Amino acid sequence: xxxxxxxxxxxxxxxxxxxxxxxxxxxxxxxxxxxxxxxxxxxxxxxxxxxxxxxxxxxxxxxxxxxxxxxxxxxxxxxxxxxxxxxxxxxxxxxxxxxxxxxxxxxxxxxxxxxxxxxxxxxxxxxxxxxx
Amino acid sequence: xxxxxxxxxxxxxxxxxxxxxxxxxxxxxxxxxxxxxxxxxxxxxxxxxxxxxxxxxxxxxxxxxxxxxxxxxxxxxxxxxxxxxxxxxxxxxxxxxxxxxxxxxxxxxxxxxxxxxxxxxxxxxxxxxxxxxxxxxxxxxxxxxxxxxxxxxxxxxxxxxxxxxxxxxxxxxxxxxxxxxxxxxxxxxxxxxxxxxxxxxxxxxxxxxxxxxxxxxxxxxxxxxxxxxxxxxxxxxxxxxxxxxxxxxxxxxxxxxxxxxxxxxxxxxxxxxxxxxxxxxxxxxxxxxxxxxxxxxxxxxxxxxxxxxxxxxxxxxxxxxxxxxxxxxxxxxxxxxxxxxxxxxxxxxxxxxxxxxxxxxxxxxxxxxxxxxxxxxxxxxxxxxxxxxxxxxxxxxxxxxxxxxxxxxxxxxxxxxxxxxxxxxxxxxxxxxxxxxxxxxxxxxxxxxxxxxxxxxxxxxxxxxxxxxxxxxxxxxxxxxxxxxxxxxxxxxxxxxxxxxxxxxxxxxxxxxxxxxxxxxxxxxxxxxxxxxxxxxxxxxxxxxxxxxxxxxxxxxxxxxxxxxxxxxxxxxxxxxxxxxxxxxxxxxxx
Numbered sequence: 001x002x003x004x005x006x007x008x009x010x011x012x013x014x015x016x017x018x019x020x021x022x023x024x025x026x027x028x029x030x031x032x033x034x035x036x037x038x039x040x041x042x043x044x045x046x047x048x049x050x051x052x053x054x055x056x057x058x059x060x061x062x063x064x065x066x067x068x069x070x071x072x073x074x075x076x077x078x079x080x081x082x083x084x085x086x087x088x089x090x091x092x093x094x095x096x097x098x099x100x101x102x103x104x105x106x107x108x109x110x111x112x113x114x115x116x117x118x119x120x121x122x123x124x125x126x127x128x129x130x131x132x
Numbered sequence: 133x134x135x136x137x138x139x140x141x142x143x144x145x146x147x148x149x150x151x152x153x154x155x156x157x158x159x160x161x162x163x164x165x166x167x168x169x170x171x172x173x174x175x176x177x178x179x180x181x182x183x184x185x186x187x188x189x190x191x192x193x194x195x196x197x198x199x200x201x202x203x204x205x206x207x208x209x210x211x212x213x214x215x216x217x218x219x220x221x222x223x224x225x226x227x228x229x230x231x232x233x234x235x236x237x238x239x240x241x242x243x244x245x246x247x248x249x250x251x252x253x254x255x256x257x258x259x260x261x262x263x264x265x266x267x268x269x270x271x272x273x274x275x276x277x278x279x280x281x282x283x284x285x286x287x288x289x290x291x292x293x294x295x296x297x298x299x300x301x302x303x304x305x306x307x308x309x310x311x312x313x314x315x316x317x318x319x320x321x322x323x324x325x326x327x328x329x330x331x332x333x334x335x336x337x338x339x340x341x342x343x344x345x346x347x348x349x350x351x352x353x354x355x356x357x358x359x360x361x362x363x364x365x366x367x368x369x370x371x372x373x374x375x376x377x378x379x380x381x382x383x384x385x386x387x388x389x390x391x392x393x394x395x396x397x398x399x400x401x402x403x404x405x406x407x408x409x410x411x412x413x414x415x416x417x418x419x420x421x422x423x424x425x426x427x428x429x430x431x432x433x434x435x436x437x438x439x440x441x442x443x444x445x446x447x448x449x450x451x452x453x454x455x456x457x458x459x460x461x462x463x464x465x466x467x468x469x470x471x472x473x474x475x476x477x478x479x480x481x482x483x484x485x486x487x488x489x490x491x492x493x494x495x496x497x498x499x500x501x502x503x504x505x506x507x508x509x510x511x512x513x514x515x516x517x518x519x520x521x522x523x524x525x526x527x528x529x530x531x532x533x534x535x536x537x538x539x540x541x542x543x544x545x546x547x548x549x550x551x552x553x554x555x556x557x558x559x560x561x562x563x564x565x566x567x568x569x570x571x572x573x574x575x576x577x578x579x580x581x582x583x584x585x586x587x588x589x590x591x592x593x594x595x596x597x598x599x600x601x602x603x604x605x606x607x608x609x610x611x612x613x614x615x616x617x618x619x620x621x622x623x624x625x626x627x628x629x630x631x632x633x634x635x636x637x638x639x640x641x642x643x644x645x646x647x648x649x650x651x652x653x654x655x656x657x658x659x660x661x662x663x664x665x666x667x668x669x670x671x672x673x674x675x676x677x678x679x680x681x682x683x684x685x686x687x688x689x690x691x692x693x694x695x696x697x698x699x700x701x702x703x704x705x706x707x708x709x710x711x712x713x714x715x716x717x718x719x720x721x722x723x
Contacts, residue, residue, distance in 0.1 A: 013414050015417070015419060016228070017201075017421070030199075030201065030339060030345060033235065033337030034339075038288065040287045041228070041290075041310055043311070044312060045429055045434050047415075048287065120423070
């Protein structure tokens, strides 16, 4: 099975606690720019929540020139040792992000830390049939 | 830690910027945020300058808790000289701007001089860009924010901008971020306009240095428990500030028909239940688990709000009980970039005269028209744009113009209590309900009916504590006004690695309060400016449970005497030498 993160847009208030939680959990620093989930303000009452949802398209895998992005055990993953931060994946898909220094790409790893800290219970890790 | 110790100084005329180090002893004395901004402001702005001239400075401050994971820590502060009151002004706004400015690596930002042409400032960490804003100049707030994002091609940036009112130097023009979150009072938007700054966009991607992240995570969890144990928070989360409409009406101090009646027969059409039907989205400031902001969406009107103050002042105060009309006025102010509080209280006094009556058209259309004329300085709007004092003097209605030091009344009738009156009379920026809020405790029976001293002491202490809270910077709606729980000292200490107690924090707040008064005294403020308008000392509230209640001049004098004495100010309301020495503020006193 493939695990993926989902977000209930009705519940999400845009507090971005998920962003700080993600950066601390995955990168060990308090820096929302290093989060793998981002909440942008799009319009007066509209938020834009972006994170990798393990889609079936795999554009990121297709465009990655170094083979850093691949399918491993049913999950799309980035091998940081192979990523040179070229940014092609982030340009192909707005759910992947580059670190501020553009050293490497960042993608949700379904660790579930943000699910636990979301005050609105808007986030959830779900499972679907294994990606191929 | 939790500080960058860095100040970004921007010269708008030369289009250049420098980064300075903030001395550690300043941080120790003033904590951060409001305190630190006030310390720089009072030091650098000479007496008598034109608030709308290039000599005025515009300071944006973050606090040590901004950007961290301390709950409700994304608010930011503005300190400048007010074009409305001519004295010290500070504004505090929610949204996400503060959190992101901090992430750009700055504790303070000082804008100096003026640009010759419209400019969009873009701070991307250490890089400052001066972008031609000619094409955005003239746009309303919502469109401005969207255009700025398009122009910079960065969806994640946060934008602080003005609308036409700020450009036209309306003296109560506001600054907006996240579309409808405003730093509204006292005309900070006009200062932006005078400097030809249409917008300030920020993108921050620095690591926020925290002394002990593990401890901060633990303290933040503890803080959440403190927050949700506050009985007030539940209603705030469900309905936002608008739920106060019913309570304030029931107790009899709602502004009705220019602060005359105190009550309306029913608030059913404008209370939280009525507005609940229009909630299109619930929104939150950064790192806030409460999410008190209710997004109104109805008949094409979209915004966060309306908040209690706007409902009270554009509603019953103007004799309007239609929730959608109130929302429409709110949207107009948001879009033009104007303070709803000063607009609502000033229009209340104006509509209470024979100048504008129903024979000029439907009242709601007159109001809408006056708001537009004010923002564009058209016809009578050119006078209204000058604010309550000029309007009051022109129409000879100063006695009933609800203002102190030029700042319009918030939506609570101060005659309700000794404490509320004193809080308005002595608030640093003019009539303001956000510096001390004793009325809940007064109704709760905290003091005997004749215990003026207890109330004065409470107001003084809460003002100092609130200044500290706005130096951290955390949200008062979430933590309560002041330093109510040890958790605030704990959050600050584990974040900074500095050893803070609530007592030290309060002293930092007292320094801030003293400096702002010194600044305003330099501008001519003294005891004479600390009184309620005549109407409030001569006429009682006309209806409701508080019928007949007024605040006599004699009582005001008794309160001021006690207040000044407690503060260490002389009988004229000027901070004394002994106080200045005790607080170590000698270097801020210029002869």
